[in-house]
Structure formats: structure tokens, C-alpha cells
Amino acid sequence: MKNYSQYQPDDFVQDPYFRKWALGELPPDDRFWTTWQATHPEQYEVLEQAKTLVIALRIESPTFDPQETESAIQQILAKTEISRHIPFYRLRWLQIAATILLISGLGYAFWLNREEAAISQTSLVQRASDQPREEFNSSTVPKTVRLADGSTVVLEPASRLRILAGFGDTKREVQLAGEAFFEVAKNPEKPFLVYTGNVVTKVLGTSFRIKAYDTDANVSVAVRTGKVTVFKQKDQPESRASLSDEIILTPNQQAVFVKADERLVKTLVEKPVIVSKLPALQSFDFTETPIPQVFGALEKAYGVKMVFDPDLLKDCNLTGALTSGTFYEKLTLVCETIQARYEIVDGQVVIYGKGCK
Amino acid sequence: MPKPDLFSWQSGDSSVFSDGGQEHVLWQAFKQGDREAFANLLNRYYPLLLNYGVRFQRDREFVKDCLHDLFIELWNQRERLDDVRMLKPYLLTSLRRKLLRETRRLRWFREADEVTDEYAFEVQFTIESYLIHNEIQHEDLKRLHVHLDKLTRRQREAIYLRFFQEMEYDDIARVMGINYHSAVNLVYESLKLLRKNWFLTLFLALVSTLLP
Incomplete structure (x- = not known):
């Protein structure tokens, strides 16, 4: 047990247990500090001062949209995925070994290539004049x-x-x-x-x-x-x-x-991925959102052109979150809601629907 | 004044603030290229690093770019990184360095003639929202609030690291690139300054009520 009776306000401010009490973060059944204050009347003022200081030094925490951080994290993960094998090439001894292999290989390849070029029928190899x-x-x-x-x-x-x-x-x-x-x-x-x-x-x-x-x-x-x-x-x-x-x-x-x-x-492609870097575009949370707007969001996020008649669909709307699922699953869900169907034509999504009343 | 006791939560209460052992395991797995460990690391530290970063640079996209680069560098160099026992101070230090360097570079492009080591550190204290939220009238708090503006940026940063990120003084010192005693002093000086001014206003308020 710490010798709290000797503490000055500044010392209390630094004490994590005390801070939790001052900020009201302790479980309600933890009555240590209430009891302590009652049994140490001579320290009452010190404790009150410390409490005031703790509260005064509370720092505002900017609120971040969890989706914003999530998408930033996903970007980092995606970016490092591709280079997964790079460290292998960074190994010093491998670099040296590869260099030796390359030099000796080049000589062999040059000798080999003269023959190969002559035999090969494709224009590609002929185009390559050296090895x-x-x-x-x-x-x-x-x-x-x-x-x-x-x-x-x-x-x-x-x-x-x-x-x-x-x-x-x-x-x-x-x-x-x-x-x-x-x-x-x-x-x-x-x-x-x-x-x-x-x-x-x-x-x-x-x-x-x-x-x-x-x-x-x-x-x-x-x-x-x-x-x-x-x-x-x-x-x-x-x-x-x-x-x-x-x-x-x-x-x-x-x-x-x-x-x-x-x-x-x-x-x-089979599995379109979100290409937009703007995190706001990735929250597909809709509340009575007009369908043209929903398609607009999908279009921007996936960079895929959506072809539809905005006038026809302007009275249709969607409530719900399209956060999970693949691009096609999202598309199917929206189309089912508004009794429409889609086709992929020339790399674009074409929506056929009768509209809503 | 029980000084030694004050710092005893470095060992005694350290469980409150960190889980050293588990972090060490996480770091080792990350260094061996474990993708799950990397994702875990990101989920655990990205938000609090962003929270720290935006205090130097209000432009959140800029901070996010720095974080992006930082984590990619960490991943690419993971095999050559040191064994780190406490991740939070390590990551905060790395981000701080990167942010200051990038900010300097940015400034150098914008105003080529002036390159300084100056940086801003912004913290917003929540007294007002606290008072409103809890529906209380607290004259002392209101008086204290006036004096919070007088804290220097370094004092603000030390207070932020101490009370918001709940860090040990030696870690604060490492992050801020100062020695242990300077870190302790920054926090104590701020507290002293606040109390001095607070009591002064208290006294003046008292005097003014006594005067006709």
C-alpha cells in the first residue's frame, strides 16, 4: 500500500488509481477513495485539489470514424501483401549467389540463344536481337x-x-x-x-x-x-x-x-475490389437513399461504370448496409430490392428495371 | 514528499498500462512475417498513433500518409528491426520522427527560405464539455481552464503522453528525445504552474469580494 497520507496534490494527479476515481472510471463498488477521503479529513482539501487538476487536464480526443481507420489499415495490409516475397531477394548471400549465377548464365544464354533464335518461329524472339x-x-x-x-x-x-x-x-x-x-x-x-x-x-x-x-x-x-x-x-x-x-x-x-x-x-473481373481511396465512399450504409445515389456510391467505390435510367429509378430507395459481400452480391441485393436485374456489357453494369411507385 | 513511491508504478502497476509479455510475442511473430500479427499490430496501434499524429498536423490525410509509409517500412524491414519490448513508445517515436521530417520537407517546399525545428502540438482540454455534460458549476475548474493556455507545446506534449497515452517517464523521454529528468520536470512544472495561477486567481477573487 502506498503511503497516500504523505501525498501532495501533484502526486495524486500522477497516480493511475486515483485518476480513475477522479474521472469516475472505477467500478461503483470500488469505494477505496471515498472511504479514504472520509477517514483522512486533514487531506480532504488536497484530494479535492488533485481531483480538480485531473479533471482539468482531461484531453479531448478527436473522434475517428472506425471505418476510416479500418480502411486505412486495409490499405496498408493490401500494399504489403504484394511485396511479401521481396525480403527473400534482399538476403545478401542470395544477391551475391544470384549475381554469380547471372554472369555465368548470361554467357551460356548467349551461346544458347543464337541457336534458339534461328529455330524459333515467333516474331517475339526474333525481335530480341540479343539474349x-x-x-x-x-x-x-x-x-x-x-x-x-x-x-x-x-x-x-x-x-x-x-x-x-x-x-x-x-x-x-x-x-x-x-x-x-x-x-x-x-x-x-x-x-x-x-x-x-x-x-x-x-x-x-x-x-x-x-x-x-x-x-x-x-x-x-x-x-x-x-x-x-x-x-x-x-x-x-x-x-x-x-x-x-x-x-x-x-x-x-x-x-x-x-x-x-x-x-x-x-x-x-471475377471479384471486383474497392479502388477508391476515399474512406467515406466505402461506407455503404443507406437509409431511404434513392437508388441512383446507391449506384453512384458503388460506381465510385469500385470504379465501374453503372448504366441505368435515373428518371425511372428515382422513386426507388434502399435502407440497409452493404458493407459485406462481394461487388456482385451487393449488386444482386440492390436489384432484388427494386425488382430489377443487371447485366455486364462491355465492362459496364447495365441495370434493367421497371422503376418504383 | 514520497518521490520514490511515485515512480513505482513502473514495475508494480505496470500491468495496468501494458502487457509487456504478450506484446513481445506479437512483435516476434510480426518480425517473422506473420500476417495476422501484423494485422493485430495495426488494429491495436493505428488509432492511437493517429490520435497522436493529428496533434502535430491538423491535416489528417497527411498524418495518414505518414502512418501508411511508416507501417510499410516496418513491414519491409521487419527482419532487421530491433527486439522491442514496449511497442507503444517505439511506434510513437517512429511516427513523431517521420511527421517532423515530412512536415519540415513540406515547409521547405512551400517556403524555401525558412526551415526550423519548430512544431506545434495541439491538445484540447475538455473542461467545458465536462462541466456541461455533468451539469455542474465548478468555479475552480473554470478558473483553471484559463491557465491551461499558458502551457508550452512541450509541456502539452508531455502531459498528453503522460495522462492520455498513460506512459512511463522514461518512455516519454525517449519519444520526445529528452532525458528522463526533463520529462519529469515538464509534467511537474506544468502542474506547479497551474496550481500557482489557480490559487492566485482564487486569492484575487477572494480579495475582490472583500473590497467594497
């Missing part, structure tokens, strides 16, 4: 590849990435077989091109995922952030002759190249 660097992920976990320009590629198992010769000179060109997530460093001067079979994906700086397994019927390009252009390889983007075959993708959209009829189709 390309190649990364193959033979493990069972994704592998992070860092490129010279600061971009990173997370290569899925059994996928191959070829960094074409002259990478970074005027263009940044790579070739992919399999699946990878790209985070491309911004550089408008030097476009970043990914060749996958007949599909070329061109970006300036963004993040996206490409699935192009030889065994799959289709090639898909899904955009996380930024803008991406996708076109068929025989159409040179410079020529601009067949603009119709060039597709521009925004976040949460994906392009699928149907190998069978060599067609590029624009659609939405």
Missing part, C-alpha cells in the same frame, strides 16, 4: 521478380517470364506464358508491353494480372489500378488502322481474348 533474360517459377509459391526499371512481377507457379533484350531502351518489353501480377513503375516515355500469345498489353504505369496458360482457351488481362491498353499482336498500335481491336481497360475491368475466334471481349 533475353528468363525467369521460370518452378516452385509451388508465387515468385517475385524485380525488373531493372523498378517494376515488380509476381510470377505464379509454372509460369515463365522473358525479359526481352533492350528492355528499358525505348520500350520495356516482356513475354509471359502462364499467370502473373504486374506492378509497373510509371514511365510515360517508355511504354511497358507484355506479349502473351496473340495479345499485347500496353501500359504506362499501373498494376494488373495476366492469365495466359498455353493450355487455356483464353487469355485474360485484369486491371487493378490505372489504365491498360490491350490489342491483338498483328495490329500494330502505332498504325491505328484497326482501333476497334484495341481495348482500353480501367480498374476492375478485364479483357478476355477468345483464342477460338481471335476476339477480344471486355468484361468485369
Whole structure:
């Protein structure tokens, strides 16, 4: 037990137990200080002064919307997710080993490539006049590849990435077989091109995922952030002759190249993610909110265009929270409420409804 | 005056303010790349770090950007970080350094000629809302309120760390980059200043009622 009878007001102010009492934070059945004050009448004034000081020094705490902090935390978690494998490459001995391997490998690759270039039928290898660097992920976990320009590629198992010769000179060109997530460093001067079979994906700086397994019927390009252009390889983007075959993708959209009829189709990714950085947009808590406003909120948060007739739907409203569930679950819920249905057309959501009375 | 007793809650009552052992385990797991531990760390400390940060910089987005960068740096460098026993002072110190550095940089861009170490530290004391909320008339409190404005920013920060974040003096010293005795003094000087002025006004009020 502390010798409280010797305490001065300042000492009481510093005592956590006393502070709790002064601020009324002790459980009601804890009568220690009330009793103590009654049994120490000579200290009554000291105690009252200390109490006043404690209360006076209470500091206002700004209120933060829990959703605001939550979304900030989620952003940090998402941002660190991608670089999960980086520390592996930071290990000193591995860097040294990799350098030795690279130097000896380059000599071998150069010798090998002269033959390969001659045999290969694809224009891609021929385009690479000197030796390309190649990364193959033979493990069972994704592998992070860092490129010279600061971009990173997370290569899925059994996928191959070829960094074409002259990478970074005027263009940044790579070739992919399999699946990878790209985070491309911004550089408008030097476009970043990914060749996958007949599909070329061109970006300036963004993040996206490409699935192009030889065994799959289709090639898909899904955009996380930024803008991406996708076109068929025989159409040179410079020529601009067949603009119709060039597709521009925004976040949460994906392009699928149907190998069978060599067609590029624009659609939405399987699991759209919230792309807006404004936390306010992520609270989907509605109280008799007009439907056009609800769709507007979804549109902003996911960056996906919603096509509907605002006049027709202006009398429909929604009460409830759309905080959980995927984008499509939210969409279904809203549509059920207003007796409407939706379709994904050309990477946009089109709402068909009769309106409400 | 029982000085030694005062600081005994460093060991004796420390459970009230921290759970050192558990934090240590959390930190170790985080360093080994445990995502759950990282999420736990964020949920536990993000709000109180934000609370501290906005006192230096009213621009909340700026503080959030700093926190964003701070946690990403922590994650990327987790294997090389020291063993930390008490997380709160460690994180507060890191954020404080980052905030001051970024603020300086910002200021340097805006007004290139002036770079100083000055910083603001804003705390709002809640006397008024307390009085209203509890529907009490407390003349002493009202008088005291006037003098709270006289506290310096360093005194405010020490008081904030001591009473709001409930930290030990050696941790306050580390966060503020001062020695232990300076940290103790900052808090005691503020209390002394408040009491002195408070009694002075009390006395003046008494005199004025006696005078015709």
C-alpha cells in the first residue's frame, strides 16, 4: 500500500488509481477513495485539489470514424501483401549467389540463344536481337521478380517470364506464358508491353494480372489500378488502322481474348475490389437513399461504370448496409430490392428495371 | 514528499498500462512475417498513433500518409528491426520522427527560405464539455481552464503522453528525445504552474469580494 497520507496534490494527479476515481472510471463498488477521503479529513482539501487538476487536464480526443481507420489499415495490409516475397531477394548471400549465377548464365544464354533464335518461329524472339533474360517459377509459391526499371512481377507457379533484350531502351518489353501480377513503375516515355500469345498489353504505369496458360482457351488481362491498353499482336498500335481491336481497360475491368475466334471481349473481373481511396465512399450504409445515389456510391467505390435510367429509378430507395459481400452480391441485393436485374456489357453494369411507385 | 513511491508504478502497476509479455510475442511473430500479427499490430496501434499524429498536423490525410509509409517500412524491414519490448513508445517515436521530417520537407517546399525545428502540438482540454455534460458549476475548474493556455507545446506534449497515452517517464523521454529528468520536470512544472495561477486567481477573487 502506498503511503497516500504523505501525498501532495501533484502526486495524486500522477497516480493511475486515483485518476480513475477522479474521472469516475472505477467500478461503483470500488469505494477505496471515498472511504479514504472520509477517514483522512486533514487531506480532504488536497484530494479535492488533485481531483480538480485531473479533471482539468482531461484531453479531448478527436473522434475517428472506425471505418476510416479500418480502411486505412486495409490499405496498408493490401500494399504489403504484394511485396511479401521481396525480403527473400534482399538476403545478401542470395544477391551475391544470384549475381554469380547471372554472369555465368548470361554467357551460356548467349551461346544458347543464337541457336534458339534461328529455330524459333515467333516474331517475339526474333525481335530480341540479343539474349533475353528468363525467369521460370518452378516452385509451388508465387515468385517475385524485380525488373531493372523498378517494376515488380509476381510470377505464379509454372509460369515463365522473358525479359526481352533492350528492355528499358525505348520500350520495356516482356513475354509471359502462364499467370502473373504486374506492378509497373510509371514511365510515360517508355511504354511497358507484355506479349502473351496473340495479345499485347500496353501500359504506362499501373498494376494488373495476366492469365495466359498455353493450355487455356483464353487469355485474360485484369486491371487493378490505372489504365491498360490491350490489342491483338498483328495490329500494330502505332498504325491505328484497326482501333476497334484495341481495348482500353480501367480498374476492375478485364479483357478476355477468345483464342477460338481471335476476339477480344471486355468484361468485369471475377471479384471486383474497392479502388477508391476515399474512406467515406466505402461506407455503404443507406437509409431511404434513392437508388441512383446507391449506384453512384458503388460506381465510385469500385470504379465501374453503372448504366441505368435515373428518371425511372428515382422513386426507388434502399435502407440497409452493404458493407459485406462481394461487388456482385451487393449488386444482386440492390436489384432484388427494386425488382430489377443487371447485366455486364462491355465492362459496364447495365441495370434493367421497371422503376418504383 | 514520497518521490520514490511515485515512480513505482513502473514495475508494480505496470500491468495496468501494458502487457509487456504478450506484446513481445506479437512483435516476434510480426518480425517473422506473420500476417495476422501484423494485422493485430495495426488494429491495436493505428488509432492511437493517429490520435497522436493529428496533434502535430491538423491535416489528417497527411498524418495518414505518414502512418501508411511508416507501417510499410516496418513491414519491409521487419527482419532487421530491433527486439522491442514496449511497442507503444517505439511506434510513437517512429511516427513523431517521420511527421517532423515530412512536415519540415513540406515547409521547405512551400517556403524555401525558412526551415526550423519548430512544431506545434495541439491538445484540447475538455473542461467545458465536462462541466456541461455533468451539469455542474465548478468555479475552480473554470478558473483553471484559463491557465491551461499558458502551457508550452512541450509541456502539452508531455502531459498528453503522460495522462492520455498513460506512459512511463522514461518512455516519454525517449519519444520526445529528452532525458528522463526533463520529462519529469515538464509534467511537474506544468502542474506547479497551474496550481500557482489557480490559487492566485482564487486569492484575487477572494480579495475582490472583500473590497467594497
